[in-house]
Amino acid sequence: MLELKNISYEIKQSKQKILDQVSLRIEPGTLTVITGPNGSGKSTLAQIIMGIKTPTSGQIIFGGGDITKDDITARAKKGISFSFQQPVKFQGLTVYELLNIANGELFSPVEAGQVLEQVGLNPDDYLKREINTKLSGGELKRIEIASILARKDAKLLIFDEPEAGIDLWSFQDLTKLFQKIRCEYPDKSLVIISHQEKILKIADEIIILENGSIAKKGAPAQIISEIKEAKP
Amino acid sequence: MKLSKEETQIFCEVITGGSDTTQETLSQLVAPESAYNFRVNGKSISRHSTENINIVPKSDGQGLDVYIAPDTKHETVHIPVAISVTGHKETVYNDFHIGENAEVVIIAGCGIYNCGGVDSVHDGIHRFDVGKGANITYIEKHYGFGQGRGGKILNPTTEVHLKAGAIAHLELEQIKGVDSTIRNTVAKLEQNAKLTVKERLMTHGRQIAESSYDIQLKGKDSTADLESRSIAQDYSTQTFKSTITATAKSRGHSACDAIIMDQAKVFALPALNAEIKDAELIHEAAIGKLASDQITKLMTLGLTQAQAESHIINGFLK
Numbered sequence: 272m273l274e275l276k277n278i279s280y281e282i283k284q285s286k287q288k289i290l291d292q293v294s295l296r297i298e299p300g301t302l303t304v305i306t307g308p309n310g311s312g313k314s315t316l317a318q319i320i321m322g323i324k325t326p327t328s329g330q331i332i333f334g335g336g337d338i339t340k341d342d343i344t345a346r347a348k349k350g351i352s353f354s355f356q357q358p359v360k361f362q363g364l365t366v367y368e369l370l371n372i373a374n375g376e377l378f379s380p381v382e383a384g385q386v387l388e389q390v391g392l393n394p395d396d397y398l399k400r401e402i403n404t405k406l407s408g409g410e411l412k413r414i415e416i417a418s419i420l421a422r423k424d425a426k427l428l429i430f431d432e433p434e435a436g437i438d439l440w441s442f443q444d445l446t447k448l449f450q451k452i453r454c455e456y457p458d459k460s461l462v463i464i465s466h467q468e469k470i471l472k473i474a475d476e477i478i479i480l481e482n483g484s485i486a487k488k489g490a491p492a493q494i495i496s497e498i499k500e501a502k503p
Numbered sequence: 504m505k506l507s508k509e510e511t512q513i514f515c516e517v518i519t520g521g522s523d524t525t526q527e528t529l530s531q532l533v534a535p536e537s538a539y540n541f542r543v544n545g546k547s548i549s550r551h552s553t554e555n556i557n558i559v560p561k562s563d564g565q566g567l568d569v570y571i572a573p574d575t576k577h578e579t580v581h582i583p584v585a586i587s588v589t590g591h592k593e594t595v596y597n598d599f600h601i602g603e604n605a606e607v608v609i610i611a612g613c614g615i616y617n618c619g620g621v622d623s624v625h626d627g628i629h630r631f632d633v634g635k636g637a638n639i640t641y642i643e644k645h646y647g648f649g650q651g652r653g654g655k656i657l658n659p660t661t662e663v664h665l666k667a668g669a670i671a672h673l674e675l676e677q678i679k680g681v682d683s684t685i686r687n688t689v690a691k692l693e694q695n696a697k698l699t700v701k702e703r704l705m706t707h708g709r710q711i712a713e714s715s716y717d718i719q720l721k722g723k724d725s726t727a728d729l730e731s732r733s734i735a736q737d738y739s740t741q742t743f744k745s746t747i748t749a750t751a752k753s754r755g756h757s758a759c760d761a762i763i764m765d766q767a768k769v770f771a772l773p774a775l776n777a778e779i780k781d782a783e784l785i786h787e788a789a790i791g792k793l794a795s796d797q798i799t800k801l802m803t804l805g806l807t808q809a810q811a812e813s814h815i816i817n818g819f820l821k
């Protein structure tokens with residue numbers, strides 16, 4: 272589904288290397304978790320896949336074609352979707368409008384409501400709300416996740432720390448949601464950036480990013496115990 | 504009564520926000536039980552008063568006195584203006600006398616169609632004398648179109664005097680096609696009076712817009728909340744000036760938010776004038792370009808950059 276070949280990303284002015292020769296493959300129908308220390312380049316990598324940042328060098332292959340030169344819109348239309356670590360706030364745009372944009376055509380309020388229920392928000396309370404500074408961090412994060420779920424044409428779903436800011440009570444539901452997506456859409460691929468053991472556990476493969484390079488890859492059982500042993 | 508296509512379009516735009524331009528007659532545009540006065544090219548072409556709302560033309564023909572009886576509830580007044588001949592210039596005085604405890608919605612607005620080479624100008628002075636405990640919503644929409652070289656110029660002045668406990672909610676909107684505008688809004692608030700203003704402006708081409716507010720909190724526990732949002736595109740120029748003066752224990756808040764695009768210019772000068780220590784006055788002002796993270800987010804959902812920008816602008820101006 273997705274292949275990154277030798278992706279590097281450097282900040283022009285400071286020549287600081289954020290990503291160094293990252294190569295990886297994401298197969299259809301898999302759930303990959305990317306983890307690693309703060310500042311190791313996880314979000315940058317996701318932004319490069321979405322087309323928000325342009326790699327200094329390297330190649331991105333998606334669905335059999337080279338998309339390195341595609342802009343964000345073109346990649347979105349090809350089926351890449353990305354839930355931001357920091358949800359964006361607007362002035363005036365409502366949740367319902369955002370979900371309609373994501374869906375690509377008009378949702379009925381009932382259909383849009385079903386998407387909100389998946390992230391634990393009551394449609395009666397939230398559908399007409401504006402996505403602005405008045406929403407709490409957790410509410411914004413849930414709406415951000417909903418905007419990805421609303422994209423029926425998405426093939427690759429990337430979530431950047433989806434659990435951050437979501438309360439413990441509904442956190443369990445979030446892992447269930449990801450497993451449900453896997454079961455219902457066996458040809459979609461999920462990439463989740465996360466620090467949470469609960470999410471690491473449901474991965475097919477875990478990738479550890481350190482200082483902009485892949486330090487380790489493997490199945491959850493092996494990687495989780497290695498991470499635990501590494502800690503004093 | 505026969506209206507031209509352009510005049511019909513103006514009334515649809517200012518009354519229904521342009522959602523329905525297929526209406527054939529004016530009476531279809533407004534609810535049958537509302538009071539109204541339709542003015543076209545300087546003449547009143549249709550007028551209707553109700554039991555509680557009496558619309559009386561001024562003797563010189565340049566305006567109206569609108570008398571709203573005390574305790575009137577849930578009634579609407581429409582006073583739209585259309586100008587469709589090039590070079591028409593007028594100054595109109597509309598005075599609203601609102602009785603105690605009345606609750607009404609007043610919908611005004613002016614549209615200019617100018618396809619000629621000479622400026623058309625409408626200066627509208629709206630004065631509201633709002634009685635004790637009354638509650639009014641005043642909606643004003645301005646709109647211009649037509650490809651002529653002549654300017655479409657609208658200069659509205661709004662003066663509001665709120666007696667004790669009166670409430671006024673003003674919605675002032677100018678989104679399309681007006682070449683030059685100088686807006687002046689003055690408000691005086693007595694004890695416990697409450698004013699909210701929601702202003703929406705969009706300029707493009709070489710348009711010039713100036714909006715000034717002078718809000719005076721004279722009565723104890725009066726409150727004013729002014730929210731202005733504007734978008735300046737192309738080579739347009741906008742000026743925003745506001746002064747909130749408090750001479751009594753009161754609260755005033757103003758927020759002016761402008762998005763600047765292309766080669767446009769925006770000048771904002773907010774002022775707070777507290778003449779007593781119990782005044783709580785706050786001002787927020789922000790001028791900036793369209794937020795790139797907002798554009799990016801919508802593009803990741805499949806919109807082009809241009810589509811994303813238009814969604815952001817529409818939301819911002821809501």
Ligand SMILES: Nc1ncnc2c1ncn2[C@@H]1O[C@H](COP(=O)(O)OP(=O)(O)OP(=O)(O)O)[C@@H](O)[C@H]1O
Pocket residue numbers: 282289307308309310311312313314315316356
């Ligand atoms: N525009 C920029 N200018 C300078 N440094 C940047 C810029 N963008 C990112 N960085 C740096 O790149 C590194 C990687 O950032 P990134 O956001 O990808 O980390 P992350 O792995 O997602 O971290 P976290 O777990 O905290 O979310 C960080 O050190 C960050 O400070």
Ligand SMILES: [Mg+2]
Pocket residue numbers: 313314315356431
């Ligand atoms: Mg990150």
